[in-house]
Amino acid sequence: MIIHAQELRKTFTTRNRKGATTVEAVRGVDLDVERGQIFGVLGPNGAGKTTTIRILATLIAPDAGTAVVAGHDLREEPAAVRARLGYVSQAGGVEDTTTARAQVVMAARIHGVPDPKGAAADVLARFDLSEVADRPGRTLSGGQKRRVSIALGLVHGPPLLFLDEPTTGLDPQNRANLWDRIRELRDAGTSVLLSTHYLDEADALCDRLVIVDHGRVVAEGTPGELKREVSGDVVTLRLDETARAAETLKPYARETRVDGDALRVYVDDGEHTLPVLLRALEEQGIGLSSIALDRSTLDDVFLAKTGRSLRDAGAAA
């Protein structure tokens, strides 16, 4: 176990002219991350992902809770935790005025890497950055900057890497490319804790994940387990009388759920249930405008656990 966190809590108080407001950013989070895993923290904006990662990275002292990170207690030995960590923040941490290489060399020096220049050149080459490494940070593209920020967190070869929303703002190609790099890291033995608000990313990349919402863990498991828990397939219907249709289809479904103007019907075997559903609607004379059959996604898990869709949750937060 490379991270074992229990009951982490953090409340922020901000003061302004209207008085003090408090935000319970993290409300009792438990995390258990096995060595050599890519572990995901999936959640909408404001769910508390960054706050959780900052607590685990010794940047914020939790109000309550305990955690052992990379073999050392967070409160007792923060310095030992920091020495074993690679931390890539949501902002990235790439400075504008200095070259990428100078920043990576500096990071290596701080960590006491024996040959800072050599180690920097290695990690920059691994992330295809050799050509741009001598340009100031401000001249790099978004994707290049991302890779520099990960190189900065990896130059000392830490056993545990934190990546806070590593692919936000990248185009699909750069994203897929970065996923491959992260998988390579795992295969070389590095444990990775990453946060994301992309369903497909959590699904495709993570060995195991937690879904967080409003500072709480609402589900935990492998992507496969989580989806199986909800159900195999989901039939999405758009029709005139959503409520009556839900009532009609209930006997054939594991669960039905109204999501905006759509009705989502969770079934074990979509291909064979679909004709049955259609017949039932026809018998009741309910008009249907569209129908779709999909494998259930992590969004369905989120919907099942919180009653909201992850796509909408971000906007509401």
Added chain:
Amino acid sequence: MIRHVLLFTGYELKKTFSNPIWPLFSILQPVLYLLMFAPLLKSLTPGGTTAEALRMFTPASMMMIAVFGSLFSGFGLIADLRNGSLERHAVSPAWRPALVLGRVARDMATLVVQAVLVLVVAVLMGVRIGVAELLLLLLLMAATGLFASSLSQGLALTVRDENGMSQTLNLFMLPVMLLAGLFIPISFAPGWMQAVAPVNPLYHAVEAGRALFAGRLSDSSIPISFAVFIALAALTTMWSMRSLRRIAG
């Protein structure tokens, strides 16, 4: 600990001088002040000669670079707060205070270069100063610079916003500058100003600087200014180090 401070000092210096144009401007600025203000102030000084004016104005410009040169260095810290590099360094094994102390040390190094430059120009223009006085002057500048730089870092970590930072600095700069008698000796000022001036720490530093250039080693302004600025510098340095707890908001 010391190793990390040195490491960050070197890094910050390299960062500052990686583009040689801007630091050149800031280093030359006090020299320009000296060259352009001294002739202007000639008519104000008792003797009416350029040498007299320089003796008035050189100490003032030394103190000015010590304070105002370093007061703006916190803007760099705000930039690093935004781009996340400060956060990144805070999660490294680096001794945390080194993150600000390295910047303060860089400001002090820049200050030394500026001081030497101003002195060379002043000496070329006919100002003379004894060795003991010179050493005391440099020490006083160091204390003043330490105060200003660490104040700036602490302010940056507290305000966390370029706009708020420049507003705050502007608010304090004019009164502090005028009430120190930097350009115009405070003896020209109306009574109430003369009464308020001693509250301004910079006033004592400028007075001490003038006493040193005049060779009055026993002037009371010298121990007063040292006491004031060593105390202030200790306070602001501690404050800036404590403010580091606020890196993550």
